[in-house]
Structures are given as C-alpha cells and as structure tokens.
Amino acid sequence: MRRGTEGAQGPGDGGGNLMLSAWRNLTAQQRRDAKTGYLALSPWMVGFVVFYAFPIIATIYFSFNEWTLAEPPTWVGLDNYVRMFTRDPLFVSSLKATTLFVIISLPTKLVLGLMLALLLNLKIPGMNAFRTIFFIPAVISGVAVSLMWIWFLNPDTGVVNTLLSYFGIRGPLWFWDLHWALPSVAIMSIWKVGGAAIIYLAGLQNIPAHLYEAAEIDGASKWSRFWRITLPLLTPTLFFQLIIELIDAFKIFTEAYVITHGGPLKATYFFLYYFYEEAFRNANMGYASALALFLLVVIMGCTVFVVRTSKGWVYYEN
C-alpha cells in the first residue's frame, strides 16, 4: 500500500525515494553486504546497459527513421511499418517461408525428439554410446552441417538420391527445387533432433521409479503408463523444449546464407536472412530495424502465448 503511493509520485522521483528508504532500513552489516553485492553485479549492470538496454532502445528509435549510414538518420514516423505491412512482397515471402519452416520443423522435432528419448531411456548395455552418437549433429556448427548436406543431398551424386535410385525412384533436386528447398532445410534441422532428445532424457530420468512400480502392481499396461505417468510428468520439459525450439526455429539463418541464398524464387528467404541483407548488404538500417523489431514481437508473442496456455497442460507437482 505504502509502496503504491510512493510509486505514484512520479517515475524517477519515486524510484529514488524507494531506493533511499530501502537503504536507510539496513543495518551496517547489511549495507556492507549490499555494497559487495552491487560490486559483484557491476560488470553485468554495465553489460546490460551497453549490450542490451542501449541496443534495444536504439533499434526501436532507428525503426522510425530512414538511414543508410551515409548521412544522419531522418525521422519518417511510421513509414517503415506502413511499407512493411502494405507494400513489401519480400516481407510477405520471408514471413511465409519462416512460418512454414516453423510449422514443419517444430512439431516434428518435438515428437521425434520424445520418441528418440524414450528409446535412449531403455535400460540396455551400451546405450551411452548411442546417446553420444545421436547428440553429435546437435553440437557441430551450422556451417559445417550446411556444407555436408549440400553434398549429401546433391541431386546427381548425393547419398539420398543414389539410395532412391536403387528402388527406381528419381529423387528430387532438393535444395535446388522450388517445392523441395524448404522441406530440405527442415529435414536438416530435424537431423539435429538429438539435442531435444537429450533434454527429454533428463526429464524422463527425473520421473520417480515408484510411480511406475505402483502402476505395474495395479496392472496398468505399458501404453497407459506412458499416457498417465510419463507424458504428464514430462510436460514441464516439453514446455521448456517448445519455447527453446520455437525461438530457435524463427532465427533460422545459416542454411539460407550458405546453401540456398534464399532461393529458389525466395522459397527459403527466411526472415533473419532478409533482415541481414537489408541491414548489412543494402545498408537500409531504418527499415531493417523495423524488421528486427517485428521478428522480436512475433517471437515474444508466441512465447507469451505458449506460457499463457501452459497452465492448462503443464503439470507441476507443487
């Protein structure tokens, strides 16, 4: 109550008073502690201002300007946003490509990751070696992965089309086919499913064994044990995984840069790649800032949506 009235005095003023009164209530020992605490945090506070607060605020400001770096920025109000939403075909195609990629890769990765984790959780000798193998694709760099997949999916001599030809099937052109380019990138990203599986695995191993023992005594089948115990208790992990993968999927970039250059015919012109070209090839810093902010809002919006709905499906013990 009191804090509320103090806050109402005005933002800067109220904050100062709040801080002072909080400080005055401390004993000498507490003040010494607080000073050490602030000192320990000081690198992060400087970093926060320089690497987070300043860039985010500056991006918002730039997004209302036209600016090519050659001359100082000129204020154009909402022009960048109007252009983005009403007359920018590249914005539409990049949004379409990115959304399609998220829709294909995200659910597939979540489901396959869980299935792989269930396999890796089986108690048989030598399982650690398999865990090591399946996690490898998730630790190597996006560039190296992209390069090896260019060669792997080569339409003439690549492994996949060679194997298909053994069955008399003529494989598609993969990255060089208008309809197959985006699914190819999605397949590449699904290849990294081991990263998700490892996190699920940690969640699985955290489920207390006595629950399964009790269910077994009650005569529950394996199937119902999965749906009644495993899945509900895994929802916090699933929730975490969903958010991480969602943010990650929207930020797809390297594959477009290295393999497809956004083609063919903008089929893989992902949003971040568009942003990169606008900012660092065309030097349209104002418009690119607006694009960057739009992507941030989309990612934040999706995250908030997932968090909001999580109360309905995420199970918490306490």
Next chain:
Amino acid sequence: MRIDPARLSASEQLRRSARQRRARKLVGHAIIYAVMITLACVFMLPIFWMASTSLKLPRELMAWPPEWIPSNPQWGNYAEAFGKYPLARYMLNSAILVIANIIGALLSVPVIAYGFARFNFPFKNVLFILMLSMMMVPGHIKLIPLYVLYLRLGLIDTYWPLILPAYFGSPFFIFLMTQFMRTIPRELDDAARIDGAGAWGILYRIIIPLCRPALTVVVVFTFLWTWNDFLEPIIFLRDYESFPISVGLAFFQGRYSIEWHLFMGATLVSIIPILVVYFFAQRHLIGGLAAIGIKG
C-alpha cells in the same frame, strides 16, 4: 528315492517359464539393438559420406554407382586441402576467439553469480528477473546499434566485438552458476569468515573450487558456441584473413567452384575440435543441459 510327479512338473514349469522370459528378453534386446543401430547408421550417414568423399580422387566424385568406401583412400587430399585453403589460419583465428571468450566468461560469470547467490540488497530480485528475461531476447535485435557503435569506435574488423560481451557475463551462464552456487552450504562461507577470509577470499578460495562442474559447463559451451558462431563474425569482420573457421569455409564455398573431395576434408577437419571437446566433456555437457531443462 521317490519323486513326486506333481512337484517335478511344478519346478520344471518354473524353469521353463524362466527360460522363456530370458528368451523373450533376449529377443527384445535384439530388436532394440537392431532399431538403434539402423537409426544410428541413418544419422551418421551425412558425416560418413563427408569422410568418404574426402578420401576420393576427383574423378571418383561423379562416378556412378558411387563407391561407399574408397578402395584407394587418398590421404594426401588433406595435405592438399590445407595447402589450398588457409585452414590452419582459420582454425587459429577460431582458437584465439575461443580462448579470449573463455577467459572472459571465467572472469565475469563467477563474480556476478556470487553477487546473486550470496548477498542481499535492495532490488536484487528485480535485477535477477531482468537478467533472466534477457536470456529470452533474440540476439538479432542488438546487431544494428552495436554495428553502428563499433563502426564509430573503429572496432569493425577487429576481434573486440566478438570478445567484449563475454567479459560482462552472459545471462545464461550467470543463471546456471547462480543456481549452482546456491547449492553450496553457507556454513563453509561462515567457517572461512571466522578464519578471517573476506568476501572475495571466500569466493576464490572456497566457492570457486567447489564450482568446478558448473565452470566446466561454462567453458565447454563457450567453446562450442564461439567455434560455431557465424552471424556475428560475418557482420563484424571483413578481412578474410581474420575469419574464424565457420566463416572461412562459407567464404570459400560461396566464391570458388568447389573441389568437393578437398572441401569435405576441410569441413571434417573444422569439426574435429568440436568432436574432441564433446567426447571429453559430454557427461558435463548433458548434465548442464539437463539442469537447465529441469529448472526451466
């Protein structure tokens, strides 16, 4: 000696059912192994194909049907790749960036986490939540202002933009380290304090030595992320001599017609440091990921 026929059949039945169970378990294991091995082969196929290609002769690249394992492995391809592309230079550049980032993380993260884990001060929770929310902010939002800032400071085309942030603590590592420090009993601090240690003495003599698992996670992740980083180096670096390995490989792929047998060798070499670090540290890596997964 008379044997009760009923008892015999009972024990025989028991033995039989035990044998059946063992057989079923064996079959089950065989099926699991078959599935796992098939899956593992499918997953390793792109890497296998890269390794196989790197040992071929140029004319074998387009041969049909392709040779899965080159009958005449050309180990000399690797020497040729190192001669043709400045691979050693690029790997050295990556190594410099990795070391500078690891030093930065080790200097900053434990100190900041110590502040969060051990001291009470006004607005601590607000600051902690602020830090956590920065974990969710996608990095691309900061690129334009930072690029302009570095341009004004004359830091474009130097390693500073790729190194400096590590010295101010990454939120992800600070969170990880704070959670870990909270599990260290405060009695140890108190004992050291009675022995006359100050706040910083406690950190460096008591807490940091106990944080080795968390520090390992910080070092390994910093290694992997710095080695694999692509977006920031292509923005902040221009001179191709200064490229890290990820950018260097993409640079050559984009500009020259590729001799794939050499290039696949180069790509394979570029991931070897990652694989080595991964194999040695996987236990910590998975443990670290797991800790985050559960807490998140």
